[in-house]
Amino acid sequence: MTGHGTDNARPDNFIEQIIARDNASGKFGGRVVTRFPPEPNGFLHIGHAKSICLNFGVAKRFEGLCYLRMDDTNPLKETAEYVASIQNDVRWLGFDWEDRETHASDYFEQLYQFAEELILRGRAFVCSLSLDEIRATRGTLTEPGQPSPYRERGVEENLDLFRRMRAGEFEDGAVVRGAKSYMAAPNINLRDPVLYRVRRAHHQRTGDAWCLYPMYDYTHCLSDFIEGVTHSLCTLEFEDHRPLYDWVLDTLATPHHPQQIEFSRLNLEYTVLSKRMLNALVTEGHVDGWDDPRKPTIAGMRRRGVRPAAIREFCERIGVTRSDGTVEMSALERCIRDDLEAVPRGLGVVEPLKVVLTNYPEDGEEWFSAAQHPQDESLGSRDIPFCRELWIEREDFMLEPPNKKYKRLSPGAEVRLRYGYIIRCDEVITGNDGEAVELRCSVDLESRAGGANAERKVKGVIHWVSARHGVDVELRLYDRLFNEPNPGGLKDGRHFTEVLNPDSLTLRHGVVEPHLATLAPGSRVQFERMGWFYLEPERSTAEKPVFNRIITLRDTWS
Numbered sequence: 178m179t180g181h182g183t184d185n186a187r188p189d190n191f192i193e194q195i196i197a198r199d200n201a202s203g204k205f206g207g208r209v210v211t212r213f214p215p216e217p218n219g220f221l222h223i224g225h226a227k228s229i230c231l232n233f234g235v236a237k238r239f240e241g242l243c244y245l246r247m248d249d250t251n252p253l254k255e256t257a258e259y260v261a262s263i264q265n266d267v268r269w270l271g272f273d274w275e276d277r278e279t280h281a282s283d284y285f286e287q288l289y290q291f292a293e294e295l296i297l298r299g300r301a302f303v304c305s306l307s308l309d310e311i312r313a314t315r316g317t318l319t320e321p322g323q324p325s326p327y328r329e330r331g332v333e334e335n336l337d338l339f340r341r342m343r344a345g346e347f348e349d350g351a352v353v354r355g356a357k358s359y360m361a362a363p364n365i366n367l368r369d370p371v372l373y374r375v376r377r378a379h380h381q382r383t384g385d386a387w388c389l390y391p392m393y394d395y396t397h398c399l400s401d402f403i404e405g406v407t408h409s410l411c412t413l414e415f416e417d418h419r420p421l422y423d424w425v426l427d428t429l430a431t432p433h434h435p436q437q438i439e440f441s442r443l444n445l446e447y448t449v450l451s452k453r454m455l456n457a458l459v460t461e462g463h464v465d466g467w468d469d470p471r472k473p474t475i476a477g478m479r480r481r482g483v484r485p486a487a488i489r490e491f492c493e494r495i496g497v498t499r500s501d502g503t504v505e506m507s508a509l510e511r512c513i514r515d516d517l518e519a520v521p522r523g524l525g526v527v528e529p530l531k532v533v534l535t536n537y538p539e540d541g542e543e544w545f546s547a548a549q550h551p552q553d554e555s556l557g558s559r560d561i562p563f564c565r566e567l568w569i570e571r572e573d574f575m576l577e578p579p580n581k582k583y584k585r586l587s588p589g590a591e592v593r594l595r596y597g598y599i600i601r602c603d604e605v606i607t608g609n610d611g612e613a614v615e616l617r618c619s620v621d622l623e624s625r626a627g628g629a630n631a632e633r634k635v636k637g638v639i640h641w642v643s644a645r646h647g648v649d650v651e652l653r654l655y656d657r658l659f660n661e662p663n664p665g666g667l668k669d670g671r672h673f674t675e676v677l678n679p680d681s682l683t684l685r686h687g688v689v690e691p692h693l694a695t696l697a698p699g700s701r702v703q704f705e706r707m708g709w710f711y712l713e714p715e716r717s718t719a720e721k722p723v724f725n726r727i728i729t730l731r732d733t734w735s
């Protein structure tokens with residue numbers, strides 16, 4: 178089966194194949210409605226991006242609709258700040274829910290009425306066991322559960338108790354359970370599941386209007402029904418909940434019954450994609466907030482400088498299947514590099530080492546024209562100042578090169594300055610520790626374009642910045658947050674915070690060519706040989722531009 182008339186030429190994934198079949202058979206009258214249903218109890222991460230791209234992507238592919246639904250049934254953990262972050266991140270990723278932003282809490286009254294309906298049908302009851310007692314009597318995979326002594330309560334009594342629960346007459350923890358007659362079900366989720374619980378908590382949207390909150394499983398299927406969702410796409414861990422999803426809708430005989438379909442969640446190496454762990458990293462102070470550029474959150478990646486197209490492309494490349502697996506970090510990094518390939522180049526030095534060109538005039542100055550991009554001429558060129566004193570990368574000099582293959586600068590050796598002249602190191606001035614503090618070099622003034630030695634070849638080319646014109650910047654060099662490929666599932670008993678990479682952030686003072694400091698905040702540039710950088714708007718000031726390294730030029734891990 179092939180794609181369905183959008184910009185997307187790849188073959189259908191298994192979910193799209195199901196939808197195409199449903200459309201062909203007329204199962205939902207040809208309609209396609211999906212939803213992305215985050216709980217606003219944390220920021221979205223790259224795993225959520227997979228679900229966002231899938232749900233919005235499927236709707237677009239089939240000319241359907243996608244809702245952004247806040248699954249806000251647990252007031253203790255949810256905040257308006259998280260709601261705002263979710264809206265912002267989905268929009269930034271490039272998806273538009275138009276007027277279809279909903280909240281499960283919008284449906285609290287309807288959900289309550291449906292629960293009364295279940296009670297009236299004799300399919301739900303108020304259970305006076307505590308939550309602990311319920312847990313203890315639910316049984317196990319091999320043992321059936323014990324029926325609650327309250328499950329034979331009459332309809333009138335249940336209705337009366339339920340209304341009094343809503344009115345606030347019960348303590349926290351009082352519950353309503355659904356089903357009846359299912360205590361022997363092999364699927365534990367079906368053993369008289371809890372549908373509602375009393376919880377006196379202030380809700381970020383409904384305030385104190387409710388002291389009774391519906392459970393996720395009960396809420397989700399009914400919210401899908403209310404919105405006319407046709408295909409309710411969720412991750413594999415909900416497969417065992419699907420019978421309950423269907424049970425609620427079947428028992429209420431809803432006129433429309435959405436189809437739940439499960440796919441495997443994204444797991445990514447060297448990071449964690451669990452909101453609980455991501456939250457702990459923030460509250461325990463291991464990172465600098467939910468949008469720390471080292472985090473796999475959408476906000477963190479945005480702040481680091483990653484662009485949304487890279488994330489969408491990643492989601493496209495990993496595809497959608499039912500097989501569990503872990504994606505290598507390098508797969509994400511490849512998408513980020515591919516996307517950044519088009520940004521302009523620039524010269525910047527991380528660990529500056531002074532070079533003085535002894536045969537260049539004291540007050541001499543030249544401006545060299547250099548292309549903004551080696552392939553894309555449409556980006557034009559910029560002028561780079563050159564003078565007698567330069568900064569080069571400390572790494573590009575060695576007092577004693579290891580062997581003849583060494584291509585950079587060393588005593589007596591020659592290199593070409595990128596876009597500029599060939600220089601030779603004549604003298605090394607060292608500090609007390611024997612480290613070079615300044616190089617005295619001579620410059621071949623005929624070695625640039627137009628000169629007699631323009632074609633002269635030397636082994637290496639290094640980057641540089643004019644010391645007189647260069648601008649001081651802060652460079653934030655990011656690396657992976659964890660040293661272990663699966664920090665969230667360590668087999669040796671260590672806690673995930675024990676395997677944090679202590680070098681995940683290195684702060685460096687750098688010097689860059691002057692025009693880079695005049696870029697608009699939020700611009701991206703490839704510092705030649707160092708990687709792609711992002712002029713971070715939040716941290717940069719006029720006095721001190723701050724560049725985040727988005728990613729190195731090459732995979733430094735594999």
Ligand code: ATP
Binds near residue numbers: 215223224444451
């Ligand atoms: P937790 O981290 O506590 O398990 P969650 O990731 O399930 O929470 P939700 O806000 O409930 O958080 O997720 C919203 C939607 O995103 C759900 O449909 C969920 O299946 C999907 N989702 C969450 N994590 C991933 C992931 N790693 N890969 C793909 N989809 C995901």
Ligand code: MG
Binds near residue numbers: 216
């Ligand atoms: Mg969830």
